[in-house]
Amino acid sequence: MAEVQTISVETQVIQRQPKDYKSDLEPIWCPGCGDYGVLNALFKAMSQLNLDPDQTVLVSGIGCSSRLPGFVVTYGFHGVHGRVLPVATGIKLANPELTVIGVGGDGDGYSIGMGHFPHAARRNIDITYIVMNNQIYGLTKGQTSPTSTLGFQTKTTPFGSVEGQINPLQLAIVSGATFVARGYSGMPNQLAKIFVEAIQHPGFALVDVYSPCVTFNKVQTYDFFKGRVYEIPETHDPTDKFAALRLAEEEDPFPIGILYRVQHPTLDEQVALLKQKAYTPNPSVEQLLKRYQ
Ligand SMILES: Cc1ncc(C[n+]2csc(CCOP(=O)(O)OP(=O)(O)O)c2C)c(N)n1
Numbered sequence: 143m144a145e146v147q148t149i150s151v152e153t154q155v156i157q158r159q160p161k162d163y164k165s166d167l168e169p170i171w172c173p174g175c176g177d178y179g180v181l182n183a184l185f186k187a188m189s190q191l192n193l194d195p196d197q198t199v200l201v202s203g204i205g206c207s208s209r210l211p212g213f214v215v216t217y218g219f220h221g222v223h224g225r226v227l228p229v230a231t232g233i234k235l236a237n238p239e240l241t242v243i244g245v246g247g248d249g250d251g252y253s254i255g256m257g258h259f260p261h262a263a264r265r266n267i268d269i270t271y272i273v274m275n276n277q278i279y280g281l282t283k284g285q286t287s288p289t290s291t292l293g294f295q296t297k298t299t300p301f302g303s304v305e306g307q308i309n310p311l312q313l314a315i316v317s318g319a320t321f322v323a324r325g326y327s328g329m330p331n332q333l334a335k336i337f338v339e340a341i342q343h344p345g346f347a348l349v350d351v352y353s354p355c356v357t358f359n360k361v362q363t364y365d366f367f368k369g370r371v372y373e374i375p376e377t378h379d380p381t382d383k384f385a386a387l388r389l390a391e392e393e394d395p396f397p398i399g400i401l402y403r404v405q406h407p408t409l410d411e412q413v414a415l416l417k418q419k420a421y422t423p424n425p426s427v428e429q430l431l432k433r434y435q
C-alpha cells in the first residue's frame with residue numbers, strides 16, 4: 143500500500159491597516175463634510191475585521207455620499223439614484239460569500255429609494271446599509287430630504303418645509319430589520335465600533351449616521367450636535383423591540399449606538415435551503431409537471 147504523504151502549507155495571514163483600504167482617488171467632498179468621518183470609521187472597521195478587499199463590495203446610489211466606494215480599494219458599484227438596496231441584494235444572492243455594504247445619502251435611501259427600504263429589511267438580506275444622513279440633498283445644492291426638519295428653510299422651501307420627517311430607525315425596526323443603529327461622524331471611534339458590529343451581524347443591518355453637510359445645512363451642524371448626542375447606555379436591552387422604538391423616538395439629546403439587534407434566518411440562508419428543496423437531479427417531465435398539479 144502506498145504511503146500517504148502529508149504536505150503542510152503555511153498560510154500567512156495579512157493584517158491590513160486602515161490605510162491599506164484607501165484607494166488612489168482623493169475624496170472631493172467639501173472640507174469638513176461629515177462623510178470624511180464616515181469613510182475613516184469604515185477604514186478602521188474594515189481593518190479591525192481584516193476584510194479581504196477581493197471579497198468585499200461597496201454599493202452606492204447617487205449623491206455626494208455615494209461617491210464613497212471610489213475611495214476604497216474593494217469592489218464597488220456606483221449605481222443609479224435610489225437603487226443601492228436592489229443592487230446590493232442581487233450581489234449578495236448571486237454570491238453569498240461576499241461582504242456587501244451599501245452606502246448613500248438620506249435622499250437616495252429614504253426618498254427615491256424608499257420603496258426598497260422596508261422590503262430589504264423584512265427580507266433580512268445579509269448586508270450592511272450605511273446612510274450618511276445630513277438631512278438635506280447635498281449634491282444637488284440643498285433641497286429638503288425626508289429627514290429634513292419641519293420648517294427647514296432651503297432655496298426651494300424659502301418659507302420653511304411644511305412636510306414632516308420620517309424616522310428611519312423606527313421604520314427599519316417595524317419593517318423587520320434585525321440590526322438598527324445610529325452613528326455620528328463627530329464620534330468616529332464609536333462609529334467604527336458600530337460598523338464592526340453591523341458588518342458582523344448576520345442579516346439586514348442599518349446604520350443611520352448623522353453626517354453634517356457643512357455647505358448647505360446650516361441648522362444640523364457640528365455645533366448643533368454638540369451636547370445633543372449621547373451614547374446609549376449598556377443597560378439598554380437591544381433585543382427589546384419596544385425599548386428600541388422608544389429610544390428611536392428620542393430627540394435632543396439623540397441616542398447614538400445600537401438600538402436593536404436580534405437574530406433571524408437571513409434571506410441568503412433561506413434561498414440556499416430553498417435551492418436544496420427544489421433540486422431534483424435529472425428530473426423527468428412527469429416529475430416536473432407533478433409540481434404544478
Ligand atoms: C433618477 C434621479 N433623480 C434625481 C437625481 C438628482 N439627484 C442626484 S443626487 C440627489 C440627492 C442627493 O441627496 P442625498 O441622497 O441625500 O445625498 P448627499 O448628496 O446629501 O450625500 C438627487 C435628487 C438623479 N441623479 N437621478
Ligand code: SF4
Pocket residue numbers: 170171172174175176177206207276280281354355356357358
Ligand atoms: S455639499 Fe454637503 S454633503 Fe456634499 S460634499 Fe459638500 S458638505 Fe458634503
